[in-house]
Amino acid sequence: MKALVLESPGAIPKMALRDLPEPELGPRDALLRVLACGFCHHDRLAMIGVLRRGIRQGAILGHEICGEVVRVGSEVSRIRVGQRVVPLLTQACGECQRCLAGQEHRCLNGAGIGHAEAGGFAQYVRVRETALVPVPDDMPPEQACLLTCPIGVALQGAQDIAGVTPSDEVLVTGASGGLGVHAVQIAKALGARTLALTSSEGKMASLLELGADDVVPVGGLDFSEIVRAMTGERGVSVIMDTVGSPLFASSFHSLAQFGRMVLLGEVAGGNTQINLAEILFRDARIMGSTGAQRRHVEQAVQMVKDGRIRPVVHTTLPLKDVLIGLGWMTERKLFGRVVLLPG
Ligand SMILES: [Zn+2]
Ligand SMILES: [Zn+2]
Known part of the structure; x- marks a missing residue:
C-alpha cells in the first residue's frame, strides 16, 4: 500500500510516499481502506517537530479517518466487511475501566491512531473494532472523516x-x-x-x-x-x-x-x-479537553444528518501534496479543514 511517512520533522519536514506492506490484523481488528483523512493541527505540529513525544521516525500520521472495512479479524463481531466507519482517536480496548465508563478516548490500553500507531495518511489502516463508529454510506467521506476530530x-x-x-x-x-x-x-x-x-x-x-x-x-x-x-x-x-x-x-x-x-x-x-x-x-x-467519546461521534453523525452541523472542508488534496496543505495552514489561508485523499 502507499503510505505517507514522516521521515524527519522540521520547518520543511521530509515526507515520503512509500510502498509498505498492508497492516497485519489481530483477532479483534478491522482493516480499513482509507477513503479520506483530515489534516489536523496535531499532524502539523508533529511534522514541524513541535510535537515529538510518542512520535517515531517513519510515523504515519492522520487520525481524522473515514474508511470502508475490507477485512476483519477472526473474533470481530461488531463490524462487518463493507461497512463505512470512522475511528475514535485511540485504539480503544473496550474493556478497561475508562472504556467501560464511556471514556474510550482516554483508554488505558489505547495508543493514539496517527500518533503512536499508524494512521490514515495511507491507503489502509488497522483499527480495533472497539474503536470504530459506523457512519451512513451516503455521507461524503471527506465530510465524514471530520466527525470525531474536529x-x-x-x-x-x-x-x-x-x-x-x-x-x-x-x-x-x-x-x-x-x-x-x-x-x-x-x-x-x-x-x-x-x-x-x-x-x-x-x-x-x-x-x-x-x-x-x-x-x-x-x-x-x-x-x-x-x-x-x-x-x-x-x-x-x-x-x-x-x-x-x-x-x-x-x-x-x-x-x-x-x-x-x-x-x-x-x-x-x-x-x-x-x-x-x-x-x-x-x-x-x-x-x-481532548478527544471525543463514542457518544459524541454518534451525536455528531446525527447533527450532520439533521443539517445542524455542516462539515467545512477547505479543499481536498492527494496524499503527495501534503506539504501544500501544510503551507496553507502555516500561512493561515484556510477556512475549515484540508482533507487528504489516499486514492
Ligand atoms: Zn484532529
Ligand atoms: Zn480501554
Whole structure:
C-alpha cells in the first residue's frame, strides 16, 4: 500500500510516499481502506517537530479517518466487511475501566491512531473494532472523516466540559480554522450567542454565514477590549480556545466573572504567563479537553444528518501534496479543514 511517512520533522519536514506492506490484523481488528483523512493541527505540529513525544521516525500520521472495512479479524463481531466507519482517536480496548465508563478516548490500553500507531495518511489502516463508529454510506467521506476530530472534539468541549447553554455568550478563538469552524456551529446549535475571533478580514462574511452572531477581528488591538464592548462590558461566559499560547492573554481577559475557558488546541506548543490572581478574582475555570467519546461521534453523525452541523472542508488534496496543505495552514489561508485523499 502507499503510505505517507514522516521521515524527519522540521520547518520543511521530509515526507515520503512509500510502498509498505498492508497492516497485519489481530483477532479483534478491522482493516480499513482509507477513503479520506483530515489534516489536523496535531499532524502539523508533529511534522514541524513541535510535537515529538510518542512520535517515531517513519510515523504515519492522520487520525481524522473515514474508511470502508475490507477485512476483519477472526473474533470481530461488531463490524462487518463493507461497512463505512470512522475511528475514535485511540485504539480503544473496550474493556478497561475508562472504556467501560464511556471514556474510550482516554483508554488505558489505547495508543493514539496517527500518533503512536499508524494512521490514515495511507491507503489502509488497522483499527480495533472497539474503536470504530459506523457512519451512513451516503455521507461524503471527506465530510465524514471530520466527525470525531474536529466535530466530536468541539462537541465534547462545548457540551460536556463547558456545559454551554442558551444563556451563554461564547467566544471561539481561531474560528476559521478546522476546529474553530465547527466549534462556532456547535456553540450556535447549543443555543448560545456566539462570537467568532479571526485574524483574517476575508473570512468574516463566511463566519457570519456559518452562524456566528458577531465576528471579532484580531488586529493590533487587545481584542478583549472589543469582546467587552460587544458584551456590555461583561466579557463572555465561555471561551472555546483553539489557539492557545499565542493569544492566551487577550483570550483570558475576554472572560466574564465566573467564566469557563476550555482549552481545545495549542497551535504553537508554547508557554504562557498569567497573574494567578486574575483567575482567582474572576472565579474563573480553565479546563482542558481532548478527544471525543463514542457518544459524541454518534451525536455528531446525527447533527450532520439533521443539517445542524455542516462539515467545512477547505479543499481536498492527494496524499503527495501534503506539504501544500501544510503551507496553507502555516500561512493561515484556510477556512475549515484540508482533507487528504489516499486514492
Ligand atoms: Zn484532529
Ligand atoms: Zn480501554
